[in-house]
Amino acid sequence: MREFDYQRAHDVAGAVALLGADPDTRYLGGGTNLVDLMKTGVERPARLVDIRELPLDEIGTTPEGGLRIGATVTNGGLAAHPEVRRRYPALAQAVLAGASGQLRNMATVGGNLLQRTRCGYFTDVTQPCNKRVPGSGCPAIQGEHHNHAILGASDHCVAVHPSDMAVALTAFDAVVRFETADGPGQVPLADFYLPVGDTPHRETALPPGALITGVTLPPAPVAARSRYRKVRERASYAFAIGSLAAALDVRDGVVRDARLALGAVASRPWRAVAAERVLTGAPATAETYAAAADAELAAARPLPHNGYKVDLVRNLVVAVLTELAEETAR
Numbered sequence: 001m002r003e004f005d006y007q008r009a010h011d012v013a014g015a016v017a018l019l020g021a022d023p024d025t026r027y028l029g030g031g032t033n034l035v036d037l038m039k040t041g042v043e044r045p046a047r048l049v050d051i052r053e054l055p056l057d058e059i060g061t062t063p064e065g066g067l068r069i070g071a072t073v074t075n076g077g078l079a080a081h082p083e084v085r086r087r088y089p090a091l092a093q094a095v096l097a098g099a100s101g102q103l104r105n106m107a108t109v110g111g112n113l114l115q116r117t118r119c120g121y122f123t124d125v126t127q128p129c130n131k132r133v134p135g136s137g138c139p140a141i142q143g144e145h146h147n148h149a150i151l152g153a154s155d156h157c158v159a160v161h162p163s164d165m166a167v168a169l170t171a172f173d174a175v176v177r178f179e180t181a182d183g184p185g186q187v188p189l190a191d192f193y194l195p196v197g198d199t200p201h202r203e204t205a206l207p208p209g210a211l212i213t214g215v216t217l218p219p220a221p222v223a224a225r226s227r228y229r230k231v232r233e234r235a236s237y238a239f240a241i242g243s244l245a246a247a248l249d250v251r252d253g254v255v256r257d258a259r260l261a262l263g264a265v266a267s268r269p270w271r272a273v274a275a276e277r278v279l280t281g282a283p284a285t286a287e288t289y290a291a292a293a294d295a296e297l298a299a300a301r302p303l304p305h306n307g308y309k310v311d312l313v314r315n316l317v318v319a320v321l322t323e324l325a326e327e328t329a330r
């Protein structure tokens, strides 16, 4: 591991100033992803700015009735918060479906959004990888890709985003807040992760040196009846091979509102806009749910070894929406 300097920031402006425009410095949240990548040589920062003491560890209500979540709130703290559990249950479930209790107590909201892909070629510095070394190639396309993207990928990268939390936040229209030397800014999570295109190394719309200060969730009554379902290769301590955050409002047998976001199918959490369009105003039946899934999956371009994800997503959508509709009817 490369030797590095360590500094602790005590306020937001100080953290931003410490990082400056230095491409060799990184913010340190819980360190559960960054430090692993430093050990393998994927990340080689000369300096870390520890942000865990910043006053960004609160969850509060917005004047509009949504939630403001600080960037250094731990994943464990987020999942346990009564208002998150009551008003956005799929978010609490998504966080609890990730990692382990120990990791969730270290990992932060900001770090979770910026965790890197688990593509095995990305984490192995002996391999080429366009995301790690632009222009070096993408061995996953001809090689190991059974857990790679079926939606929104390109010839340059087919990796998926690993976060569970970000999938639920995407379903509920979260907005990421950040601070730069030029002042504060914000970007909807829907625009936060950049399309892969021919620049897979450029992952987010965050300006250089920006510190994520938190996430805002707008009020969403439909979210109170929501669910996160994660499919993985073993029952715990594993990343998703497919996941769904869904919320459904059904009245008189008709879908009034629906929110759907998919995980582990694309380079970013995938808001299922086409599926939501089919659902809204349609009868709440298994046929409608299947048609909604098919509308979203029409854009799927599976690789030779990940076609199973198309069936997996379809089944997830039908099963979870059926359960949510049955709960509404009770």
Ligand SMILES: Cc1cc2nc3c(=O)[nH]c(=O)nc-3n(C[C@H](O)[C@H](O)[C@H](O)COP(=O)(O)OP(=O)(O)OC[C@H]3O[C@@H](n4cnc5c(N)ncnc54)[C@H](O)[C@@H]3O)c2cc1C
Residues within 6 Å of the ligand: 026, 027, 028, 029, 030, 031, 032, 033, 034, 035, 036, 051, 071, 072, 075, 097, 098, 099, 100, 103, 106, 107, 108, 109, 110, 111, 112, 113, 114, 115, 162, 163, 164, 165, 210, 211, 212, 213, 237, 238, 239, 240
């Ligand atoms: C064994 C294991 C299993 C896991 N399983 C899952 C899983 O199933 N699902 C899942 O979603 N996740 C899983 N994770 C990932 C885990 O959730 C992430 O490692 C964690 O959320 C990252 O948060 P952190 O605070 O530790 O980030 P760090 O490692 O500290 O930082 C990650 C990146 O974010 C940057 N950063 C951190 N905070 C900020 C900020 N406020 N502003 C700007 N940049 C910032 C850092 O510079 C770094 O580049 C797993 C991790 C491990 C080790």
Ligand code: SF4
Residues within 6 Å of the ligand: 117, 119, 120, 121, 122, 128, 129, 130, 131, 132, 137, 138, 139, 140, 141, 156, 157, 158, 159, 200
């Ligand atoms: S899929 Fe993306 S991360 Fe994986 S090897 Fe290809 S370029 Fe690298």
